[in-house]
Amino acid sequence: MNALLAELDTLLLYLFAVGAAGGSVLMIVLRAPMHVATALISTMVFLGGIYGLLGVHFIAAFQVLIYVGAVMVFMVYVIMLLEVRAVARSPFSRLLLPGAAIGALLMMLLALLLWHGGRSAAALPGSDQIFTVEAFARIFLSEYWLHFELTSLLLLAAAVAAIAVIKAPHPGEDHHG
Amino acid sequence: MDRLQLLLLLSFAMFTLGMVGLAIRRDLLVVLMCLELALNGVLLSLVVFAQQADIAAGAVLVFLVFVVAAAEIAIAIPIVLLMVRHKRTLDVGAFSDLRG
Numbered sequence: 001m002n003a004l005l006a007e008l009d010t011l012l013l014y015l016f017a018v019g020a021a022g023g024s025v026l027m028i029v030l031r032a033p034m035h036v037a038t039a040l041i042s043t044m045v046f047l048g049g050i051y052g053l054l055g056v057h058f059i060a061a062f063q064v065l066i067y068v069g070a071v072m073v074f075m076v077y078v079i080m081l082l083e084v085r086a087v088a089r090s091p092f093s094r095l096l097l098p099g100a101a102i103g104a105l106l107m108m109l110l111a112l113l114l115w116h117g118g119r120s121a122a123a124l125p126g127s128d129q130i131f132t133v134e135a136f137a138r139i140f141l142s143e144y145w146l147h148f149e150l151t152s153l154l155l156l157a158a159a160v161a162a163i164a165v166i167k168a169p170h171p172g173e174d175h176h177g
Numbered sequence: 178m179d180r181l182q183l184l185l186l187l188s189f190a191m192f193t194l195g196m197v198g199l200a201i202r203r204d205l206l207v208v209l210m211c212l213e214l215a216l217n218g219v220l221l222s223l224v225v226f227a228q229q230a231d232i233a234a235g236a237v238l239v240f241l242v243f244v245v246a247a248a249e250i251a252i253a254i255p256i257v258l259l260m261v262r263h264k265r266t267l268d269v270g271a272f273s274d275l276r277g
Contacts, residue, residue, distance in 0.1 A: 013180060017187045024194040024214055033206045033267075040210050043191075047217060050184065054228050059239055066243045071213070071250045078254050079206060082261055093270070096201045103197035110189040114182055124181045124229050131228075131236060139233045140240070147237070151244040158248035165255040 013053050020046035031091045033079045041072050054124070058133045184225045191218030205257055205267045209250075216246060 023043030027036050044067045051060035093099075140148060178186075195215025202208055220242060227235020264271045 010180070013183065017183055021187055021190055024191050027207075027211065027214060028194055028198050028201070033204055033210075036204075036207050036210055040214060043214065044217065047221060050187075050221070051224060054184075054224065056224060056228065056236060056239075059224060059236060062240060062243050066247055067213075067217075070247055074250060074254060075206065075210065078258065082206075082258070082267065091203055091207070092201050093203045099197050099200035102200075103193050106196075107190060107193045110193070111186060114185055114189070124179070124184070124225065131233065135233065136236055136240075140237055144234075144237050147241055151241060154244065154248050155251075158251040162251050162255045165252070165259055168259065 009053060013050065016046045016049040016053070019043075020050065034076070037072060037076050037079060040075075041068055044068050044072065056131050058131075058136055181225065181229065185222060188218045188222040188225065191215070191221065193218075203268050203270060205260070205269055205272075208269060209253055209257065213246070213250075216242075 020043050023039045023046060026039040027043070030036050030039060044063060048060040048063040048068075051057075051063055192215050195211045195213075195218060198211030198214065199208055202211060220239060223235060223242075224239055227239070260272060261267060
């Protein structure tokens with residue numbers, strides 16, 4: 001039974017990895033920003049699944065809550081909000097060929113490096129070795145409490161800065177209006 | 178290919194595709210999303226290495242990076258809105274006069 005579960009674990013990991021890679025490729029290929037956003041959301045959900053299989057469940061939850069639930073929803077709203085004409089003709093810049101060539105070269109080099117690096121001594125833990133929320137909360141609120149407080153300060157600063165940027169007057173507008 | 182190699186390869190692929198998208202796409206919002214993809218690739222490798230070495234601080238770092246990424250988007254989107262309001266286009270080529 002345990003062997004079957006381990007097999008299922010590996011199968012799911014491969015499935016999620018293929019899904020995430022497919023979503024990433026679609027992001028480069030698709031034209032419309034809304035389609036690209038959907039591909040990115042699917043990639044992030046697959047990544048959440050991978051984190052869950054690695055045993056870091058709270059990171060999987062944060063991935064879905066923060067990235068999909070906050071960042072990408074914000075992005076989708078902006079895509080719907082902006083009524084600007086679509087980028088003319090091709091969605092790709094004139095760097096298409098050199099960019100794709102350098103990307104392919106980089107990918108091949110990294111894959112080659114990984115392939116020849118051999119197997120690592122320490123194996124990756126499976127979903128049976130779970131880093132629990134309790135362990136995370138304990139270390140987070142005892143050892144790293146200052147960082148936790150600083151994040152709230154950072155988020156406040158970001159919110160204030162966002163409002164300041166939006167309210168900034170621009171050349172074509174009446175400053176007193 | 179073992180699990181570690183698979184996940185590191187995925188992480189490399191996501192980072193590379195994000196960087197390629199950053200270079201070749203013209204839509205400002207798509208460029209931002211490609212940046213997020215590259216960041217997610219790096220985060221995946223961070224989680225994998227933290228899990229492999231069994232370091233709890235790695236998970237804390239991932240959480241902090243999530244918060245910083247959320248703050249980054251909260252600032253970046255209003256800047257994009259401001260730029261689009263000014264130029265009436267999302268084409269990154271239209272903003273080339275911003276250099277220097």
